[in-house]
Amino acid sequence: MMETKSSHSRQWKIGRFLLTLTVILLAMAGKLLTSNQAAKKPQVVMGRLVCLDSDAVEAPCAGAMGPWALKTREQKVYRLQAGKVLHTLNREERLRTREFRVTLFEIPGSGEFEITNALLVRGGKIFSFSYFCPVCHITTYTLGPCPCCQDAMEYREKEVGPAE
C-alpha cells in the first residue's frame, strides 16, 4: 500500500517536471521563432546598383569587384552580400539598366542584405526577367548555363507595370 502510494507520488512528480520542461521549451522555441522572423522580414526596395569604397562611400564602378550596394532615390544605401542574383544584375548586359526593384533580407549582425528576388526598372517601367531552356523546359532567374543540359539559356523579360 505504502509502495503504491509512493510510486504514484513519484510518477506525479515526474509528470509535473515533464510538463514544466515542455512549457519552458515551448517558450524558448517561441522566442527563437520570433527573433528569426524579425531578422528575416523581407523588404522591397527600389534603387540603383552602386559601388562602394573601403569606407562604404559610393565610388566609381570601373573594374570594381565590390562591395556593392543598392541606393534608393531617398539616398538610402543597402550594402549587398555577394551572391548569384547580385552577380546576374552586375553581369547580364541584356538587362540594359542599373536600376532594380529587389526583395532584401538583412543578414543578422553583418550589416549586409541578401537579394532574393529582383525586377529590372527601365524607362519608367518594371520588368521581370528569367532564363528558359527550351530543351528541358526549365526556368531560372540567375545567369549561367542550363542546370540540366548545360546548354545556353534564352533570356526573357516581361513587363510587370509602371515604376512608381
Ligand SMILES: [Zn+2]
Ligand atoms: Zn536544358
